[in-house]
Amino acid sequence: MDKKKSKVTVVVRVRPILKAEDKNCVSCVANSIEIFNHRNVNENIKYDFTTVYDMTATQQKLFQECLKPKLLHALQGQNVSIFAYGPTGAGKTHTMLGTSSNPGVIPRVINGVFQKISEEKKACKGEQWKYNVSFSYLEIYNEKVMDLLDVKNSDLPIREDGDKNIFVPGLAKREIESFDEFKVHFGPASNNRTVAVTKLNDRSSRSHCILRLDLRKSQLCAPFRELHGKIYLIDLAGSEDNRRTGNQGIRLKESGAINKSLFVLGEVVDAINNHLPRVPYRNSKLTRLLQDSIGGSCHSVMITNIAPEQRYYYDTYCTLNFASKSKKIVNSTCVRETIPSRQELARKTPVRPDDDEASLPKKARMSVKVANTPPTMQDPAPFLSPLLRRQNRLEETVNRRLEDLEKNILNQMREMAHTNGQPASNPDFMSQLQKQLEASRQQLQTIAHHTPPSSPVPPRVLADKTNASPVKTKKSKLKRQKSENDISCSPLFAAQPRVFKKGFRSSASSSRLLDTKSPKTDDSCGSIDLQMSINEEFLTRLNTSTVKDLQSLQTVGVKRAKLIFEWREAYGLFSNYEDLKKIPGFTDKYIGNLLKSNLVAVS
């Protein structure tokens, strides 16, 4: 991802004086704003901002000049954050929401996005894109994340994904295809916001509100680029001086939560400006959710709302100081774009056999390489020539058939023993089994003869990782032998001793267990059953144990435990012992020893 520096754009909006008798304490000159200095009333304090919108500025002007240009970023896969900050009663909700006759930022942005989409669709020259727009809407009320689209979802958690995106799992989302559709969902959701009467505002927001618009743009032809931009529209609750708001009881508690989170917001801004190693985003839900907007990857616009009346002087003074600090913050914006891997691409379009990487754009080729997923057990060697791959598949099929046949016979034997009540040592029963096994062995051999010899090729990923054939020095060999001997003294998974079923013999020989295709016919039904169960148990151990647990197997040292574990992580579970052969360095001899020592130990 190419990161570009982008300063937080800070604009100031002065709301009109609401009561004619109130005195004004601010003056706007071009892009600066002045208030008197309370320490020396003969002096003015001047603040400069990107833009200052005075009392006469309309909603339309603010949107057109300051916000509309940002929409393009979101449609190009970048994140945009627009938030209103200021003391209670200064006009944040009016700016963000507005009224039906005079809509604010939220409706204008949504409408603007759909307009831009239709413009792009019209302007596209042969390049077809699909657009998906959805939104979620939440409020942080008393430090709890509440879903405004689905009020059942209350006190939701906040999480961060691997790409440092902050998200709220379980938050409702609505897909929308037009501004009208948006209004259908947004109207009722807005009514769910917590508002109340205070002495300073008849409809004071008691919570911070965040609307997240998700824009996904997918190319409908190769290279199938996908851009994912987000727009956060945030109406913060205002800081409150409770000597003036007259808040008591629940209002006072709400106010405490609002002030605390705004205080943390100030700390976050200070930490970023002072380049502190730790930015306290996690100290409040608000700052955690704004992490991407302040010091993150968004193109951020902070609309600082101020009330011009003299009685708001201190609020205005503090707000302008905060806005001044915030304009120093620099975010690192980036484009969120994914290009499908070659395999995904192949699924989307029929690829001609002679298509090669060169036919893809450079970026796509790079991402294809990164996005190559490790081969699965079904296709363990994707780098093999088609001939070898076919041979591998054939071998797998034959192996599966062999296993199925064997299982069938064992099941039949079990059923027979069960229905006839035949003891395992009965000579008639044993000769029947012997015949069946003989017949099946012949069947298996026939199949095996039609199978080309297997040549397990170590998969590239693991081979690279593990240095498949290291030149061992005498010393390292001795050391390895020593460590293996040490481990061989330890009991196999001693923590979980195996309990055998009564009457089963536990003398299964390791070679028979390894060679499951030719079970010895002189065994009883019970011992074959036992072999199967030990086989299965050992396989389960291989498939479920941690590296540490694997080390408690005999003949398995740290290195081999890691190899087994890594193989499993990369290619999935071992379906049979043959799979062990695919691990680099696991020779037939070693696998034989591994099974022999461990399965004998089990018995």
Ligand SMILES: Nc1ncnc2c1ncn2[C@@H]1O[C@H](COP(=O)(O)OP(=O)(O)OP(=O)(O)O)[C@@H](O)[C@H]1O
């Ligand atoms: N630009 C404006 N033009 C006309 N009226 C405005 C403007 N800005 C705000 N107002 C009015 O001022 C009053 C307070 O505004 P608003 O509720 O938006 O403040 P707020 O900052 O959101 O307050 P709180 O933090 O308490 O929710 C409202 O009656 C609103 O209609």
